[in-house]
Amino acid sequence: MTLHTSTITVPRPRSRVWASFGENIAYAIGLPILLLVIWGIWASASPAPFFPSPLIIFEAFVDTWVGPAFVTDVLPSLGRLGLGILLSVLVGIVAGTLIGLVRWLRDLLEPMLEFFRAIPPPVLIPIVAVLLGPTDTMKITVIVAGSVWPVLLNTIDGVRATDSVMTETARSFALTPVERIRYLVLPAASPRIMAGTRQSMSIALILMVISEMFYSSSGLGYRIVYFQRNYLIAEMWGGILLLGLIGVLLAGIFGFVERRVLRWYHGIKEVERA
Amino acid sequence: MPDTLLKVEHLKKVYESSTGNVEAIGDISFEMTSGELVCIVGPSGCGKTTLLKCIAGLLKPTAGRVEIDGSAVTGPPPSMALVFQEYGRSLYPWLTVRGNVELPLKHKKLSRADRDRLIDDALVAVGLDHAAKSYPWQLSGGMQQRVAIARAVAYQPEVLIMDEPFAAVDAQTRADLEDLVRALHRERGMSILFVTHDIDESVYLGERVVVLSKSPTWVQEDLAIDLPPARDQISTRAMPRFTELRTHVYEQIQRAKRGEAVRPGATEA
Numbered sequence: 423m424t425l426h427t428s429t430i431t432v433p434r435p436r437s438r439v440w441a442s443f444g445e446n447i448a449y450a451i452g453l454p455i456l457l458l459v460i461w462g463i464w465a466s467a468s469p470a471p472f473f474p475s476p477l478i479i480f481e482a483f484v485d486t487w488v489g490p491a492f493v494t495d496v497l498p499s500l501g502r503l504g505l506g507i508l509l510s511v512l513v514g515i516v517a518g519t520l521i522g523l524v525r526w527l528r529d530l531l532e533p534m535l536e537f538f539r540a541i542p543p544p545v546l547i548p549i550v551a552v553l554l555g556p557t558d559t560m561k562i563t564v565i566v567a568g569s570v571w572p573v574l575l576n577t578i579d580g581v582r583a584t585d586s587v588m589t590e591t592a593r594s595f596a597l598t599p600v601e602r603i604r605y606l607v608l609p610a611a612s613p614r615i616m617a618g619t620r621q622s623m624s625i626a627l628i629l630m631v632i633s634e635m636f637y638s639s640s641g642l643g644y645r646i647v648y649f650q651r652n653y654l655i656a657e658m659w660g661g662i663l664l665l666g667l668i669g670v671l672l673a674g675i676f677g678f679v680e681r682r683v684l685r686w687y688h689g690i691k692e693v694e695r696a
Numbered sequence: 697m698p699d700t701l702l703k704v705e706h707l708k709k710v711y712e713s714s715t716g717n718v719e720a721i722g723d724i725s726f727e728m729t730s731g732e733l734v735c736i737v738g739p740s741g742c743g744k745t746t747l748l749k750c751i752a753g754l755l756k757p758t759a760g761r762v763e764i765d766g767s768a769v770t771g772p773p774p775s776m777a778l779v780f781q782e783y784g785r786s787l788y789p790w791l792t793v794r795g796n797v798e799l800p801l802k803h804k805k806l807s808r809a810d811r812d813r814l815i816d817d818a819l820v821a822v823g824l825d826h827a828a829k830s831y832p833w834q835l836s837g838g839m840q841q842r843v844a845i846a847r848a849v850a851y852q853p854e855v856l857i858m859d860e861p862f863a864a865v866d867a868q869t870r871a872d873l874e875d876l877v878r879a880l881h882r883e884r885g886m887s888i889l890f891v892t893h894d895i896d897e898s899v900y901l902g903e904r905v906v907v908l909s910k911s912p913t914w915v916q917e918d919l920a921i922d923l924p925p926a927r928d929q930i931s932t933r934a935m936p937r938f939t940e941l942r943t944h945v946y947e948q949i950q951r952a953k954r955g956e957a958v959r960p961g962a963t964e965a
Contacts, residue, residue, distance in 0.1 A: 587785035594752055594778040595800035595851065596771075605799055609790040686790040690833045 474656045483660035491645070496664070499641040502558060503630045503668075506565030510622050514570050515615060518577025519607060528578065539575065543568025543625065544632050556637035564633040569626040576618030580611025613687050616680050623672055631665065642668075700766075701887055702728040702751070702855055707760035709746050720746045722912030722959070723760070728855070728889060733881045735898035736891045737945065738908030739953045744891045747913070748859045751889070752778055764855065777848035781860040783841040787832040793819070794828040797847045818850035821884070822876060838869030842876070849880065855887045856880070863893070871929050874901055878927055895949060899923075899942045900932060907948045914959050917948050 458476050465475035474482075487496060521528050521535075546567050554560040584607055592602050608615075634643025642661055649658035681688070709721040720743040728734050738744055749755040751762050753772040762769040764776065777800075780786040787796050797815050806814070819825045822842040832840050841861055848856050858877070862870045874897060880886045892898050898905045899921055907917040921941060923932060932938055 585785050587780055587782050588788065590749075590754055591778070591780065591786045593754060594772045594776070595847075596774055596803075597800070598803050601799075601802060605791070606788065609788065612790070686831060686833075689831060690789055693833050 472655055474659065478656045479659045479663065482654075482656035483663055486645075486657050486660050487664055495640055495642055495645050498558070499630060499634065499643070500668070502561045502565065502633075502641070503626060506562050506569065506630065507623055507626045509562065509566045510570040510626060511573050511619055513566065514573025514618065514622065515577050515608075518574045518615075519581055519603060519611075521574075522578040522581025522611070523603075523607065528582075532578075535571075535575065535578075539571040543629055547633055547636055551637045556639075560637070561630065561633040561641075565626050565629045568629045569622040572621035572625065573615065573618040576614040576621075577611055580614030581607055583614075584610045609686075612683055616684055620676060620680075623676060624669070627665070627669055627672065699730050700727050701730040701732070701764065702889065703763040704747075704751065705761050705763070707747070707750055707762065708758045709743070709750055709755065710758045719912040721750070721757075722909075722914045724908070724913060724915055725760075726906050726915055726918060728887065730854070731885050731887055732904065733877075733888045733890065733902055734904045734906060735902035736889065736906045736908060737893065737895060737898040737949065738913065739910050739949055740893055742908045742910050742952070743913045744893070744908065745859055747908075748778075748857055748889075748891055752776055752857055775854040777851040777853035777856050779841070779844050779848050779856065779858040779861045781863050783837065783844050783861075783864070784832075786844055787840060787847075789831060789833050791831075792828065793824060793830050793832060793835070793843050793846075796832060796843055797850050800847060800851045814850045814852070818846040821849055821880065822846045836869075838865045838873060841865060841873060845873075845876065845880075849884075849886075853886075855889060858888065858890045860892055861890075862897070870897075875929065877901060882925065895942055895945050896933070899938060899945060900927060900929075905941075905945055907945060907952065909952045909959065910955055916952055919945065 461473075462476050465473060465478075469475075521531055543564070547564055550560050550563050550567070554563060588606055588610065592606050597605070630641075631643040631646070634641035635647045638644040642665060646658055646661040646665075649655075649661060704727070705725050707721055707724045708719075711718045711720055724747060726734075736744060736747070746755065750757045751769070753762075753769045753776075764773050788799070791799065794815060797818055798811065801811050801814060804811075815828075816825065819828055822845050824839065824842050824846060827835060827839065832843055835843070844861075862873050865873065877888060877890065878901060881888055890898070890901055892901075902921050903925075905917075905919045905921055906915055907919065908914070909916040919941070923935065923937060923941070
């Protein structure tokens with residue numbers, strides 16, 4: 423009888439570990455560096471006012487964001503973004519589980535949900551701004567109203583697609599409703615929920631910036647528009663760079679959480695591929 | 697006279713659909729006493745799984761009743777545990793082997809120590825105590841089915857219901873698992889209702905074999921298996937009596953398939 427597979431890690435020689443680490447890094451940042459170099463040469467060969475050289479942008483980046491602006495603009499933006507994502511995921515999972523489990527609720531709501539999902543989220547900004555004023559609540563509301571849909575709809579689908587034998591198993595062992603949701607419904611839907619969360623996060627980032635471009639006096643979106651209107655082009659590019667970095671950071675955090683939550687899922691995929 | 701554990705009375709199940717009604721189960725009645733190992737065997741498509749789901753309270757019968765310990769089954773009773781054929785879909789891949797076995801015990805009011813003892817005991821019983829921390833998908837099919845059996849054992853049911861549990865494993869694993877079921881029955885006195893389409897398996901395992909007719913199903917024969925209780929794959933299967941019994945059941949199934957057997961009390965020819 424075959425025993426379960428156990429992985430035995432054989433320590434590799436230190437030098438080779440470092441060599442492969444260096445190789446990975448080189449692959450990861452090789453192309454960006456190459457592009458930056460080309461950009462730099464181009465910018466110094468034919469200076470264009472709207473495309474300053476990367477060095478100037480970097481300088482502006484440090485001058486602008488390292489210091490009080492981090493507190494007055496970056497932190498508020500990150501706060502709105504974080505709260506917006508958190509609320510979207512929370513509302514999406516809770517409402518999605520409920521709608522996915524209760525058939526009449528699903529029949530009642532599904533056509534309407536498709537309609538709301540189809541509305542481009544930025545058009546909500548003028549309406550919400552009129553209702554709530556130029557507040558943080560307005561921005562978070564806009565972020566949630568736009569980014570809740572992928573989590574919500576994916577959760578509904580994931581909950582509905584729970585395997586029938588797994589459900590019968592839960593019934594036959596008389597699991598309580600809470601246990602069923604905790605140990606069956608949510609884990610079964612978790613790959614879909616995570617896929618939805620990934621989409622929601624990128625929508626949330628977009629909406630954070632857009633909501634700050636209108637009706638705001640702080641935040642990254644506000645700053646970038648402010649720089650553009652005052653012909654501070656290098657600073658504007660610096661803001662865009664910062665947004666890109668925030669996007670990368672978000673993806674990193676997401677990947678970290680996803681690997682933990684879906685460890686079993688990736689494990690099955692690996693076994694199937696092997 | 698031993699106590700009646702499970703009683704199925706005039707069970708009937710009709711599936712209603714837009715294209716017409718399908719009578720899956722015509723009229724099934726049988727009883728099972730405590731500590732018995734009863735096999736249900738029938739031609740394919742005769743509604744074995746439907747019957748089990750009705751007994752387990754997962755499906756509502758159209759007519760008739762199921763009783764366990766004298767009280768009617770209306771939903772899944774806590775005194776039953778099920779082992780499904782599709783072990784891959786019955787175990788939860790996000791829980792470890794131990795987590796899967798523990799799951800149905802969570803709402804039983806047990807102390808941490810008692811619960812751990814039940815889990816350890818069940819894992820030892822199926823020979824998987826070394827794999828408690830693995831995930832089901834890291835195990836072979838036969839071992840996964842052992843996990844499902846351990847989960848049912850730890851639940852301490854009065855009756856263990858198994859729905860073609862070994863249909864999807866290879867022949868050698870199957871023999872091992874059959875002996876595991878015999879061992880659970882003999883050493884732990886578990887009452888087991890075992891549904892299979894495999895005639896040899898039913899005769900080898902059972903103390904009684906209930907032969908079902910083709911759909912709409914009724915009980916064609918209720919046969920006592922008078923083989924000695926200590927059974928093993930080689931000598932038991934080599935016994936002349938084993939061959940007689942399996943031939944008898946085989947013929948019954950063939951008659952069932954051809955629809956020759958006449959339902960008692962039925963007016964049709």
